Amino acid sequence: MPISFKSLSYIYNKDMPYAHKALDNINLDIKEGVITAIIGETGSGKSTLVEHLNALLLPDEGSLQILDYEIVAGVKQKFLKPLRKDVGLVFQFSEYQLFEETIIKDVAFGPLNFGFAPEEAIKRAAEALKLVGIDQSLFEVSPLEISGGQKRRVAIAGIIACDPKIIVLDEPTAGLDPQGAKEIISLFVNLNRKLNKTIIIVSHDNEMVYNYCEETVVLSHGKIMYHGKTTDLFADKEKLKEFNLLEPQIVELKNMLIEKGFKISSEARTIEMIAKEVAGQVKR
Amino acid sequence: MNNLVFGKYIPIDSLIHRLDPRAKLIGLFLMIAAVFIPKSWIAFLVIGVMIAIALLLAKIGIKMIVQSFKPMIVMLLFLMLINSLSIKTGYVLFSIGTFDVYSDAIFNTLFVIVRLLLMISITTLLTATTNPLDLTLGIEWMLKPLQVVHFPAHEVAMMVSIALRFIPTIIEETMRIMNAQKSRGVDFENGKLSEKISAILSLIVPLFSVAFERAYELADAMEARGYVPGAQRTRYHVLKFNFLDYLFIFICLLVMVFSILSRFYL
Ligand SMILES: Nc1ncnc2c1ncn2[C@@H]1O[C@H](COP(=O)(O)OP(=O)(O)O)[C@@H](O)[C@H]1O
Ligand SMILES: [Mg+2]
Numbered sequence: 235m236p237i238s239f240k241s242l243s244y245i246y247n248k249d250m251p252y253a254h255k256a257l258d259n260i261n262l263d264i265k266e267g268v269i270t271a272i273i274g275e276t277g278s279g280k281s282t283l284v285e286h287l288n289a290l291l292l293p294d295e296g297s298l299q300i301l302d303y304e305i306v307a308g309v310k311q312k313f314l315k316p317l318r319k320d321v322g323l324v325f326q327f328s329e330y331q332l333f334e335e336t337i338i339k340d341v342a343f344g345p346l347n348f349g350f351a352p353e354e355a356i357k358r359a360a361e362a363l364k365l366v367g368i369d370q371s372l373f374e375v376s377p378l379e380i381s382g383g384q385k386r387r388v389a390i391a392g393i394i395a396c397d398p399k400i401i402v403l404d405e406p407t408a409g410l411d412p413q414g415a416k417e418i419i420s421l422f423v424n425l426n427r428k429l430n431k432t433i434i435i436v437s438h439d440n441e442m443v444y445n446y447c448e449e450t451v452v453l454s455h456g457k458i459m460y461h462g463k464t465t466d467l468f469a470d471k472e473k474l475k476e477f478n479l480l481e482p483q484i485v486e487l488k489n490m491l492i493e494k495g496f497k498i499s500s501e502a503r504t505i506e507m508i509a510k511e512v513a514g515q516v517k518r
Numbered sequence: 519m520n521n522l523v524f525g526k527y528i529p530i531d532s533l534i535h536r537l538d539p540r541a542k543l544i545g546l547f548l549m550i551a552a553v554f555i556p557k558s559w560i561a562f563l564v565i566g567v568m569i570a571i572a573l574l575l576a577k578i579g580i581k582m583i584v585q586s587f588k589p590m591i592v593m594l595l596f597l598m599l600i601n602s603l604s605i606k607t608g609y610v611l612f613s614i615g616t617f618d619v620y621s622d623a624i625f626n627t628l629f630v631i632v633r634l635l636l637m638i639s640i641t642t643l644l645t646a647t648t649n650p651l652d653l654t655l656g657i658e659w660m661l662k663p664l665q666v667v668h669f670p671a672h673e674v675a676m677m678v679s680i681a682l683r684f685i686p687t688i689i690e691e692t693m694r695i696m697n698a699q700k701s702r703g704v705d706f707e708n709g710k711l712s713e714k715i716s717a718i719l720s721l722i723v724p725l726f727s728v729a730f731e732r733a734y735e736l737a738d739a740m741e742a743r744g745y746v747p748g749a750q751r752t753r754y755h756v757l758k759f760n761f762l763d764y765l766f767i768f769i770c771l772l773v774m775v776f777s778i779l780s781r782f783y784l
Binding site for chain 1: 528529530577579581691694695697698699700701702703704705719720722723724727728
């Protein structure tokens with residue numbers, strides 16, 4: 235298990251009259267090389283959970299194992315930098331972190347901090363920018379002068395360029411147009427397939443979660459309500475009702491096809507996969 | 519940044535929270551005067567008990583006062599040293615080698631410490647129990663008489679309230695950007711000077727760009743809702759004194775009168 239939470243709790247404003255337990259006794263193992271979704275209503279603790287993965291927040295109780303690093307409540311940490319290199323965290327509204335004079339310099343900023351040589355950092359930055367679809371002609375432009383969607387891509391490139399083993403995304407597509415959102419998600423799906431990166435996505439987009447995330451974690455009021463296969467979760471109407479989740483349209487489609495006598499495997503998660511199965515059965 | 523407690527509003531409900539901000543402002547001035555007048559320990563004890571009762575009613579823990587006081591300890595130790603060197607009245611309390619420390623030096627410092635503690639408690643009582651927006655309404659009300667001499671009381675109050683409203687937002691934004699840069703390997707605590715400069719730049723540049731963006735958005739939103747500086751406006755939130763507010767002011771007034779009298783009789 236590359237990531238393992240053990241009875242972890244986190245309290246905001248500890249010792250204040252309005253202290254708030256944002257994470258409550260979390261036990262969670264996240265699989266290597268898999269895309270895992272974290273879903274739950276606003277304020278359920280998703281961002282708090284995710285910030286632990288980068289040691290930006292340290293647990294108040296319990297412990298957390300990430301790759302070879304162990305973070306225990308109340309113990310001072312010494313390996314923050316290598317941990318942060320291995321776990322790339324893309325924040326909600328990450329476009330606000332850009333600051334260098336040029337886009338390429340901004341993307342190379344992370345790799346430089348993590349000890350890559352300058353030429354190597356620039357090379358990585360250029361590759362990452364290409365990966366996120368930023369044209370070479372923009373490399374020398376100020377990151378403050380491009381559109382919001384482009385800024386987001388540059389920020390994401392800034393994390394990819396550090397070559398993390400685990401990539402964590404906190405609502406990476408919030409506020410993007412559907413096409414842009416789809417491109418960003420495909421990018422991470424590709425990173426997962428080709429380079430076997432472990433990916434964790436916090437999202438409100440159940441369609442996307444169903445299409446691309448093998449596993450899903452449901453959070454509510456700082457507690458884990460469900461952790462398991464995404465297809466199992468969305469096939470269970472009782473659970474959807476309990477967790478107040480909308481059924482993805484694609485699940486509806488699957489159910490309608492099954493009603494009509496088609497055999498659709500529970501593994502079929504995208505429209506392409508379903509189309510293929512249906513086509514196979516129509517021919518016969 | 520989040521550990522900063524002095525001046526922080528604690529959003530809970532209590533008797534003191536429900537008082538009118540104007541009553542609390544008047545009370546603050548009366549009590550500060552009361553703290554500066556007396557010279558006797560008995561008077562301080564009485565004022566201290568009154569403030570302690572108010573803190574209890576406001577549900578403010580002693581921890582918050584102690585934390586606000588902490589940054590001043592170094593300064594007070596320095597004051598103690600200066601006083602010990604310069605004040606040579608009273609009797610010799612103790613000696614370090616051939617150096618005599620006089621009683622007045624110690625008592626003088628203790629007076630300062632007690633006054634400071636009481637002042638912090640009073641200010642915390644106001645800021646911790648009053649929503650910043652209510653506070654500016656109160657300040658605007660107190661500035662009103664100055665309108666006779668064309669002082670722009672409303673505009674100043676609006677500016678103050680916008681500034682106060684945005685302090686938490688800016689702090690939040692700062693934390694967010696700091697976190698984002700930490701994730702990119704920035705170390706805000708250690709490092710060489712050149713690394714420190716780059717770390718600070720990586721925080722300041724995005725912060726400015728966000729702050730300006732927010733300012734433009736706010737200006738647009740205010741204009742879109744028809745805000746015109748200087749125009750006569752009605753209020754959604756009308757402040758009203760009630761019995762408890764009068765009682766509160768009366769008690770503060772009593773404390774101040776007591777502290778003036780203590781100068782003569784105690
Ligand atoms: N900096 C903070 N200070 C105090 N409370 C916070 C802070 N950040 C988040 N919280 C609280 O913790 C809870 C979980 O927040 P968060 O993890 O941001 O939820 P999510 O990302 O699922 O929307 C919320 O109730 C929120 O109000
Ligand atoms: Mg969040």
